[in-house]
Amino acid sequence: MRIGINCGHTVSGQPGCGAVGRIDESVETRSVGKELIKIFEAKGHAVYDCTNDYASSTSENLATIVAMAERQPLDLFVSIHFNAGGGKGTEVYTYGGKAFDEAVNVCKGLAALGFRNRGVKDGSSLYVVRRTSARAMLIEVCFVDTDDAEKYRSIGYRRVAEAIYAAITNDTAAIPASASGNSADTAVIVNELKSLGILSNTDLWIRYCGKDSNIYWFCRKLRDYAYAKEKGETAESEYGEINDIAWDLNYRGVISDMMLWEKYMRNDTNVYWLLRKGLHWCRTH
Ligand SMILES: [Zn+2]
Structure with missing residues (x-):
């Protein structure tokens, strides 16, 4: 599979950075996303890291991400995010809210770790979903500002990444130790x-x-x-x-x-x- 993976937002504290609650979105998108990249690589997939650490604004960050994704043909583009605003659970955004297998399975896979399944939602208005040519999904792993954060910490970013990998590929075979x-x-x-x-x-x-x-x-x-x-x-x-x-x-x-x-x-x-x-x-x- 040719997959583009984006660790959402710029790094913490920079223009375009993620939400900060009990955990810091920019930090955790990188923990999960980089681990996901390592797992896909260890499993022999062609992985393209579409992460942009520094930008002068949110719109520059988003445009840079899409430009990175568009540099090569992809089977799937995945953007990792964490939600904020007081809620609980996982949700996945796709163009038109299309419930394709990978999106549905990511919701199920993260729900199996203990997060509430909020389902697949319409992400047509989200820049990285709308502007990428490849099939795209934006994963909101959980909320940074509710009990979800403690749940996420106890689960650990590695298990979250492994669950996303298994959900996308249907590959439940052990992750090689070199990826861990x-x-x-x-x-x-x-x-x-x-x-x-x-x-x-x-x-x-x-x-x-x-x-x-x-x-x-x-x-x-x-x-x-x-x-x-x-x-x-x-x-x-x-x-x-x-x-x-x-x-x-x-x-x-x-x-x-x-x-x-x-x-x-x-x-x-x-x-x-x-x-x-x-x-x-x-x-x-
Ligand atoms: Zn975000």
């Missing part, structure tokens, strides 16, 4: 977290890290944060280390936009989220 970005240093990180007294059951955590790269990422960040604290340094002051971390995470396919993540790592919000989530996870698992 698993790391050989998981055991090292988990054992370090144990030595820091942050967790105790290393077998359990190694298993979790292998299953979900969000958790791997979290363990890695927590380890680095804890070490920085032990040394009496703040994570924010470790600019060199932040560069290294961003590069490494990018290399492993956990993140796609290094500049964006470096910026996040330099402010405390992310670290706060990390610690809050970590505490919650430790208490409930």
Whole structure:
């Protein structure tokens, strides 16, 4: 299949960026979309990344996306988005609301993960649906500003991407490990977290890290944060280390936009989220 995949919007904080609620649309469209690209590539499909990170306006972002999609003939164009405005569930927009198999199956596949199925809707007014020559669908995975966000976090972007892949292709065979970005240093990180007294059951955590790269990422960040604290340094002051971390995470396919993540790592919000989530996870698992 020749597929064009667009991680919706520009990167966070830029003109044309996505909605921000309990999660950040621009960040999550990239987590899901880049993972989806990796899965399609690992399965031998021709994938065209139609993502535009920086634009001067929303309309420039949309025009750039469509231009990228139109550079080659495609069997399908998929734009990944997250909804906002207080609702729950998944919906897929197509031209004229046409309920073609891939669109219907994406709704069903994401509903099977626990999101409400809001169905296939008319996306004729959406620029990237209207202006692309290929069959197109815009997926609103879930809402960024309701309980959907927590549901999405616990499911993880990888399972969302895998569900979208299976829905589009009807291929339910296992995703090759090379697509998942698993790391050989998981055991090292988990054992370090144990030595820091942050967790105790290393077998359990190694298993979790292998299953979900969000958790791997979290363990890695927590380890680095804890070490920085032990040394009496703040994570924010470790600019060199932040560069290294961003590069490494990018290399492993956990993140796609290094500049964006470096910026996040330099402010405390992310670290706060990390610690809050970590505490919650430790208490409930
Ligand atoms: Zn959007």
